[in-house]
Amino acid sequence: GAGVSQSPSNKVTEKGKDVELRCDPISGHTALYWYRQSLGQGLEFLIYFQGNSAPDKSGLPSDRFSAERTGGSVSTLTIQRTQQEDSAVYLCASSLVLAGAPTSSGANVLTFGAGSRLTVL
Amino acid sequence: AQSVTQPDIHITVSEGASLELRCNYSYGATPYLFWYVQSPGQGLQLLLKYFSGDTLVQGIKGFEAEFKRSQSSFNLRKPSVHWSDAAEYFCAVGAINDYKLSFGAGTTVTVRA
Numbered sequence: 115g116a117g118v119s120q121s122p123s124n125k126v127t128e129k130g131k132d133v134e135l136r137c138d139p140i141s142g143h144t145a146l147y148w149y150r151q152s153l154g155q156g157l158e159f160l161i162y163f164q165g166n167s168a169p170d171k172s173g174l175p176s177d178r179f180s181a182e183r184t185g186g187s188v189s190t191l192t193i194q195r196t197q198q199e200d201s202a203v204y205l206c207a208s209s210l211v212l213a214g215a216p217t218s219s220g221a222n223v224l225t226f227g228a229g230s231r232l233t234v235l
Numbered sequence: 236a237q238s239v240t241q242p243d244i245h246i247t248v249s250e251g252a253s254l255e256l257r258c259n260y261s262y263g264a265t266p267y268l269f270w271y272v273q274s275p276g277q278g279l280q281l282l283l284k285y286f287s288g289d290t291l292v293q294g295i296k297g298f299e300a301e302f303k304r305s306q307s308s309f310n311l312r313k314p315s316v317h318w319s320d321a322a323e324y325f326c327a328v329g330a331i332n333d334y335k336l337s338f339g340a341g342t343t344v345t346v347r348a
Contacts, residue, residue, distance in 0.1 A: 147335065157327075207279075
């Protein structure tokens with residue numbers, strides 16, 4: 115697509131429920147990132163994908179968080195047994211190549227979606 | 236590990252006045268540097284980037300930033316702000332062969348008439 119699409123844009127859930135957040139990256143972008151933005155905070159890195167592979171999951175806050183990417187395209191971030199501290203905006207970004215790939219062309223520049231705002235009551 | 240500091244949480248500026256947002260980073264390697272802007276309810280939009288070469292970079296919407304290696308800074312400037320520049324601004328740092336960007340906490344800019 116023309117941009118990075120995220121759904122839902124807004125999700126209100128009850129504590130203890132599971133939620134799934136979806137990210138549809140720009141077509142052809144091999145790298146995909148998830149960040150979390152809490153109120154008054156910067157962006158917290160959660161996980162990245164190179165193709166379908168997630169080499170480093172250490173940024174995920176707890177084992178309640180998981181993410182997958184299929185077909186080198188759509189990614190889903192799943193939060194199980196949600197807690198109130200999970201309330202935040204979850205941002206997805208994609209890029210042609212990984213952020214640290216040596217390039218001067220801008221192929222490693224991240225394009226962000228509008229985010230999914232999660233509220234846990 | 237790299238870190239990014241944006242010392243100013245909130246800046247208020249009059250329309251037509253100049254704006255400077257500070258960004259300091261800590262990283263051992265030659266950094267890639269970015270400024271993003273986020274309007275309410277929107278995702279982050281890239282304003283400008285620095286990879287190498289000329290240390291003064293021009294971006295969209297009349298913004299520019301200067302990379303100063305000796306000061307580990309990448310400050311964002313605009314000579315004359317418009318009401319539409321009211322937003323939150325994020326500085327980000329990456330580096331060659333490092334797979335992620337690290338972001339500062341952001342600076343909120345309010346523009347008064």
